[in-house]
Amino acid sequence: xxxxxxxxxxxxxxxxxxxxxxxxxxxxxxxxxxxxxxxxxxxxxxxxxxxxxxxxxxxxxxxxxxxxxxxxxxxxxxxxxxxxxxxxxxxxxxxxxxxxxxxxxx
Numbered sequence: 001x002x003x004x005x006x007x008x009x010x011x012x013x014x015x016x017x018x019x020x021x022x023x024x025x026x027x028x029x030x031x032x033x034x035x036x037x038x039x040x041x042x043x044x045x046x047x048x049x050x051x052x053x054x055x056x057x058x059x060x061x062x063x064x065x066x067x068x069x070x071x072x073x074x075x076x077x078x079x080x081x082x083x084x085x086x087x088x089x090x091x092x093x094x095x096x097x098x099x100x101x102x103x104x105x106x
Contacts, residue, residue, distance in 0.1 A: 055080045 024030070040047045040060050049057040055078045061071040068089050074082070076098075084103060093100065 049075070053080070056082070 040062055042061075044059070047060055049059050052058040052074065055076065057075045057077070059073045059075070061073065063070045076082075081103075093102070
């Protein structure tokens, strides 16, 4: 699948109050198979890194609300701790560099 050209799309001014119709080549597919509000684009422009505390950032890759699954990347920029929290369902974690210790389990 080829990437969608978004270089011609610009954000409206911050004072804008109207809904802007952004071209969407997958509109029919999403309308037929998707759930509104669940699409996350593949580029960093469509899914930016969001600060997650002082030393981390998170980037959302996919939401599957029908099956209660989601995918994201958590980037720990320096040694740190993610506080204890709960998930509903299975959690799969892959550490790409460094090491990790999951405090909720041995």
